[in-house]
Amino acid sequence: MIRVQREDFDLGAEVKALTARNPRIGGLCSFVGLVRDMHGDDSVRAMTLEHYPGMTEKMLQRIDDEAHWRWPLEASLVIHRHGRLDPGDQIVLVATASPHRQAAFEACQFLIDWLKTQAPFWKKEETPEGERWVEARESDDAAAERWAGTGKAAG
Amino acid sequence: MIRVQREDFDLGAEVKALTARNPRIGGLCSFVGLVRDMHGDDSVRAMTLEHYPGMTEKMLQRIDDEAHWRWPLEASLVIHRHGRLDPGDQIVLVATASPHRQAAFEACQFLIDWLKTQAPFWKKEETPEGERWVEARESDDAAAERWAGTGKAAG
Amino acid sequence: MKVLYFAWLKTKTGVGEEELSPPAGVATVAQLLDWLEARSPGHGEALADRHAIRIAVNQEYARPGDPVKAGDEIALFPPVTGG
Amino acid sequence: MKVLYFAWLKTKTGVGEEELSPPAGVATVAQLLDWLEARSPGHGEALADRHAIRIAVNQEYARPGDPVKAGDEIALFPPVTGG
Numbered sequence: 001m002i003r004v005q006r007e008d009f010d011l012g013a014e015v016k017a018l019t020a021r022n023p024r025i026g027g028l029c030s031f032v033g034l035v036r037d038m039h040g041d042d043s044v045r046a047m048t049l050e051h052y053p054g055m056t057e058k059m060l061q062r063i064d065d066e067a068h069w070r071w072p073l074e075a076s077l078v079i080h081r082h083g084r085l086d087p088g089d090q091i092v093l094v095a096t097a098s099p100h101r102q103a104a105f106e107a108c109q110f111l112i113d114w115l116k117t118q119a120p121f122w123k124k125e126e127t128p129e130g131e132r133w134v135e136a137r138e139s140d141d142a143a144a145e146r147w148a149g150t151g152k153a154a155g
Numbered sequence: 156m157i158r159v160q161r162e163d164f165d166l167g168a169e170v171k172a173l174t175a176r177n178p179r180i181g182g183l184c185s186f187v188g189l190v191r192d193m194h195g196d197d198s199v200r201a202m203t204l205e206h207y208p209g210m211t212e213k214m215l216q217r218i219d220d221e222a223h224w225r226w227p228l229e230a231s232l233v234i235h236r237h238g239r240l241d242p243g244d245q246i247v248l249v250a251t252a253s254p255h256r257q258a259a260f261e262a263c264q265f266l267i268d269w270l271k272t273q274a275p276f277w278k279k280e281e282t283p284e285g286e287r288w289v290e291a292r293e294s295d296d297a298a299a300e301r302w303a304g305t306g307k308a309a310g
Numbered sequence: 311m312k313v314l315y316f317a318w319l320k321t322k323t324g325v326g327e328e329e330l331s332p333p334a335g336v337a338t339v340a341q342l343l344d345w346l347e348a349r350s351p352g353h354g355e356a357l358a359d360r361h362a363i364r365i366a367v368n369q370e371y372a373r374p375g376d377p378v379k380a381g382d383e384i385a386l387f388p389p390v391t392g393g
Numbered sequence: 394m395k396v397l398y399f400a401w402l403k404t405k406t407g408v409g410e411e412e413l414s415p416p417a418g419v420a421t422v423a424q425l426l427d428w429l430e431a432r433s434p435g436h437g438e439a440l441a442d443r444h445a446i447r448i449a450v451n452q453e454y455a456r457p458g459d460p461v462k463a464g465d466e467i468a469l470f471p472p473v474t475g476g
Contacts, residue, residue, distance in 0.1 A: 207399055
């Protein structure tokens, strides 16, 4: 399940809804990305997330489908916010539930790694020196590359 | 931070308390282990978690300290329940917060992998054929072995 | 054909979205970028470094040799930085 | 010396905790297990397969050759299965 929204989200409530009444779930892994007040040596006062409505949902849905194909997931959720955010604010939530913990962990990392290189979002930071667009990081490409094989993962 | 308790826990509230007012945190990873209604081909009606009071807290604290030594964590939390639990109930929570998502993911996996092989808890399952003590799984030993090196991980 | 610009490509071109009818010779992504580059100094600046640009055709990632045609939705943007 | 039994070791010995004073010859974990094994048929059954048992001395994992002495807290239990 995927959602793109301006509003904040409630990790506890989202996860509860995701796992409710499914005793096949043995492990639930979640990741929340937050706005930091620093980027390298520069302080960040606020951030704006721009996105490409339509393509964003399409890419997130594809990434989510891929995770379900690769791992034996009982449920998954991706929420990504857009708009203006302050330091400490939540940006993204990825949650995966599986009978086995290893599958939950791997699928969760896969989703956030792919999302960071495939989903059309762009961050603009407000610093004391003015606004600037965040540049893509090579380490994010490397993280996504780990999952480049199309083979089905072990359960 | 570690806690051993009979009571249930609230993922959302725990994570909120863990990350509150710390804008250095860029990523928060959490894992919740739940009671499944099946083990292999057998149905499980309920489960009782026995533990070794004193040694349990000592081992969990050591595992938590080790995670902070290996990764640049801003905060971490391990909660493990004991007593009688039903299918769908929460057993354990591990949460890690770091400036970087990779460190948060790795530390979270490290904590749950080590906990499963080092912390003195034992599961007894109630099945239609009666009660039985769960046997340790080789795959859990293998998962913990991945972290056997004592070197400091990349941030 | 609708052309969308995101992030600093929008800032530099000064436009978020434009409805265009390129000439018959514009049949690929690369040919479209060459044609767009000449539209204004802002377009020229935005499209100067092709390695810094990602392209989507009808909301799918595309390469320079991929075809473009009337009715397509083309998007130009920098490498993504969400998550 | 306090000896604790957990999980199926408690079930088989029929005791969760006992206060004991082993003879002078019992100076290591291995010697203690040999001595405990003879205490009752239940102890004998519980301690039959040493590979299935983990030992802690004063709440630290211990090996067969590690020393034990008066005042120690010794715990015997199967491989752990929490998490």
